[in-house]
Amino acid sequence: MLDIKLLRTDPDAVKAAIARRGDDTSGIDRAVELDASVRAVGTERDDIRSRVNALSKEVGALHRDGKGDEASALQDESKALGEREKSLAAEADELQAALRQQLLHIANMPAPDAPDGLTEDDNIVVRVEGHDPDGYAEHQKVPHWEVGEQLGILDVDRAVKMSGSMFAMYRGAGAHLLSALINYGLDRNRDAFEQIRPPTVVKTDTMIGTGHLPKFSDDAYHLERDDLWAIPTAEVPLTSMVAGEVLDESELPMRLMAHTSCYRREAGSAGRDTRGLLRVHEFDKVELYAFCTPDQAQAMHMEILERAENAIRDLGLAHRVLDLACGDISGAGARTYDIEVFAPGADRWLEVSSVSWCTDYQARRANIRYRPEGEKGTQFVHSLNGSGLAVPRVWAGIVETYRQPDGSVKIPEALRPYMGGVTEIPVPA
Template sequence: MLDIKLIRNDPEAVKAAIARRGEPTSVIDDVVRLDARVRAIGTERDDIRAEIKQLSKQVGALHKDGRGDEAAELQTKSRALGEREKALGEEADGLAEELRSTLLNVSNMPAPDAPDGLTEADNVEVRVEGHDPESYGPHQRIPHWESAEELGILDVDRAVRMSGSMFVMYRGAGARLLRALISYGLDRNRDAFEEIRPPTVVKTETMTGTGHLPKFADDAYHLERDDLWAIPTAEVPLTSMVAGEILDEAELPLRLMAHTSCFRREAGSAGRDTRGLLRVHEFDKVELYSFCTPEQAQDMHMEILARAEGAIRDLGLAHRVLDLACGDISGAGARTYDIEVFAPGADRWLEVSSVSWCTDYQARRANVRYRPTEGKGTRFVHSLNGSGLAVPRVWAAIVETYRQPDGSIRMPDVLLPYLGGMTEITGAR
């Protein structure tokens, strides 16, 4: 969430920033109004509390001296104050809650240099690499859901039978390729990132802490009996890892990475992208994540982008980098770059990574701070995240890009160390 003090001091600037996303700015006025009332009532309540504390001390002293009558008098007075305090308290709490929930629905302010525009059509293409539409042979123009099924390395029908539509199953060499991609994705970042294997199922509290609830409840899987949620991304447990903590500046930047399954109901996109691996309910992903100081954030954003893009580039996949327009940046982000690979068979660009700089927006909500080495007090950290490797779509792009005229699929060189001598896929085994 946004800094209430910033809104208080300069509501117009905040409104201007929010407007760039195409979101209504009237909520800012609501926030300012609520905030003023919360503070006014809060001050009054605090004064009464202070008075009650004073009286209570006196009561104690009087009892000790055996002056019960005088004490009883003060008690009556204090009791009356207590009722007033309670009433004020309820009002203050109610308003504070309203303020908080209003504030939670305000998205982060886009970075000043994020491109203008409200839709993905306004995204700015930063660069394209390795893409030449003329260069693809007819053998590469076969969508993976056809070629992979034919080779027996992807089995959608049976997965659907056991789990429903939009679930998939990899088999044989296909499963091995998937596993190789995960190891590859983790290993190439091992120089700087700590590998985490977090739980994939978390409490309601945890999902709420990262802002995935209540807003995206419809998009997440819920285990009702135990009131647990399947994570939509490793971002959830990674953020929660340090939620509420105060870090030392010396430990920053904290770099974390995690491979997990990610679960998404895709409630809003039923019927779209249903073929093959374009959009699935459960997928593997290697997530890169960092907490750092505001000063380190810019470089860290570039570092994560470079690492995510590097992984795609070294796999030899055609790809492009987009600088997202304000209106297309997700709620917590201030600046986001997307990486899309080109899948020649499906004949379309597939988003495989979204690298976001969330400034202190997430940290404020999760309450992650750090203690500066110089100076006193605490500051909120900045958080950044990006998919290091979203497996299914990369898998699909490899299967399509590396398909040979004879129908076999050559393996990218960088994956060979993970494939135990398998240089091509000619069948499931």
């Protein structure tokens, strides 16, 4: 969430920034009003408390001195004040909760240099690599769900039988390719990122920390009986891992990575992208994540983007990098780069990574701070995340790009060590 002090001192600047997303800014005015009330009521409450505390001290002293009469007079006065304190305290708590609720619904401010625009059409293409629209042969123009069926490596029908539409099942070499991609994604970042295997079912507070709740509850799977949520991305548990903690500056930057299943209800996209692996409710992803100081954030953003892009490049996939327009950046992000792979069979760009710099927005929600060396006090960390490798869409890109004239699929060089030296997935006899 945003710093209430900033809203207080410069509400117009905040509104201008939020307006760049196309978001309604009236919530900011409401927050500022609530904040003023919180402080007014809080000050009055503290004042009364101060008097009650002083009186109680006197009462104690009088009792010790055996002056019970004088004490009981003060007790009555204190008791009367207590009533007033109680109602003020209740009011202050209510206002405080309302303010937090208000703040939780306001998105992060886009970075000043994030591109203008409200829709994905306004995203800026930073670079395109390896893509020649006319350079694909006919045998590459077969969508992966058909290739998958022909080769017996993707069984959507049976997955749908078990779990409903938008679920997928990989078989044989297809499942092997999947695990190879996961291990490939982890191994190439092992030099700097600590691998974490977090829980994938988490509490409500954990989901609030990243900004996935309270606003986007329709997008997540909820296990009602135990009030737990299936994570939509490893970003959720990785952020909350150190929630409420004060980190040492020497621990920063803290680089983490995790492979998890990710669960998304895709509430707003029923009936869209339902073919194959374009959009599924459950998928595997290797996530790259970092906590750092504000000074380190810019370089860390570039580092994660570079690692994510290198992973795609080394697989030999045509791809492009987009600098997202303000309106297309997700709620917690201030600046986001997307990486899209071109899938010649599906004949479209598939988003395979989204690398976001969340400034201190998530750190505020989850209360994650660090102690700057040589300074007193604490500061909020910056958090960054990016998909190191979103498996199904990369899988799709590979199967389509590497399809041979005879229908088999060649395995990219970089993945062969992860597939026991297998060089191709053959057409079944």
